[in-house]
Amino acid sequence: MDQAVAPLLDADGFLYVFGYGSLIWKPGFPHAAMLPALLRGFHRRFCIWSTHHRGTPERPGLVLGLDRGGACRGVLFRVEPADAAAALAYLDAREMIGGVYERRMVTARLLPGGEFKRAVTFVAVRGLDSYCRALAPEAAAAAIAAGVGLSGANRDYLLNTVAELRSLGVRDAGLDRIAALLPPD
Template sequence: MVTWVFGYGSLIWKAGFHHDERLVGFIRGYRRVFYQGSTDHRGTPSFPGRTVTLEPLQDQVCWGVAYRISEQDEEIALEYLEVREKQYDLKVYLDFFTDADSTIPAVSGVMVYVASADKDLNRNYLGPASIEEMAMQIVNARGPSGPNRDYLFHLEAALIEFGCEDSHVRELAAAVRKIILGREVALSNGGLEHY
C-alpha cells in the first residue's frame, strides 16, 4: 500500500519526511490563498502569520508536489504530518495531474491537508483581506519556524522554479517587498514616520 501526499505550501520545499518519489503537478478545482493563520510556525497566538490553504474554485488549478510514501515509512511520515499540519482541520483526497492536457490523473486519491473556512472547526482561519493588509501582517509576523515573509518568498521561488504562475503569491510577494523597501528607505532617512 502506497500513500501520496500533496504539498502546496511549505511542503513543496521542505518535506520533512522520507518519501520514495516527488512529482511536480497540480490539483483541479482549487486555488491557493493566504487565508490561514499560523500561530505555531510563522506567527504566534498573539500575532498570527499567514500561510496558505485551498479555496474551492471551479476551473482553477493549484500547482505543487505529490510525495509517494511507502508502506514502511507511512506511520512515521503521517505522525509527523499530523503534528506539522495540526492547524489544518480537513483531509481531502483528490486527483493529481502532471500533464495539463490530460484528463487521466497521474495519481488518484492523493491526500491533501486543507484549513477550512469554518471558524467553529478552524479557529485560526483568517480569511480574505486586501493584498496590502495581508502583506503588512506577513512582514510583521514571526514564529518558531522563522519570519512569515520567508515562508512567502520560499513558496514564490519554488513555484517559479517549476514554471508555475500563481498571481496571488506573486502579488503578495511584491507587496511585501514594497513594504520592506519602504522601511529600509525610512530607516536610511532616520526614522519610521510612515511605517
C-alpha cells in the same frame, strides 16, 4: 502494513501527498519522488491566521491553505508503503496544530497530462476563527511582513514558497502580488 494506512494508498500501492506550500520546499518526511501535479476544486491562498508556526497570538502571521474552488498546481510526493505510517504521523503533527486543516483524500493529476493519483492533502477549515476571509493583497503583505513564529519569519515562508514554485515552472499571481508588496527586509 498498517491497516489505517492501507485505505489511503493509491491503486499502485504508494501513498501520495499533495503539497502546495511549505511542503514543497520543506517536506520533512521520506519520499521516493516529488512529481508536478494539478489539483482541481481547490486553490492555494493565504487563508489561515498562524499563531504558532509563522506568528503569535499577539501578532498573527498568515499561512497557505487549500480553499474551495479553482485549481492548484503543486507536487505529489510518492511515499513508499513502508514509510507511509510514519509520514502520515509526521504530517498530522505538523499540519493539525490547532485543527486549522482537515486531512482529506483528493485526486490529483500528474503533469504534464499524466495519470490521476489518490492523494492525502490538508484543506483549510473555514468554520474556525483562524480562517481568514479574503484580504486585500496590501493587508496580507502587512501581516506577513510582521509575522514571526516558532518556524521563523512569515516573509521567508512566502518567499521560499514563491521561489520553489518558480523552480517548478509555476507562477502564482496572487503570491507574486503579495511578495511584491512586502517592505524591504
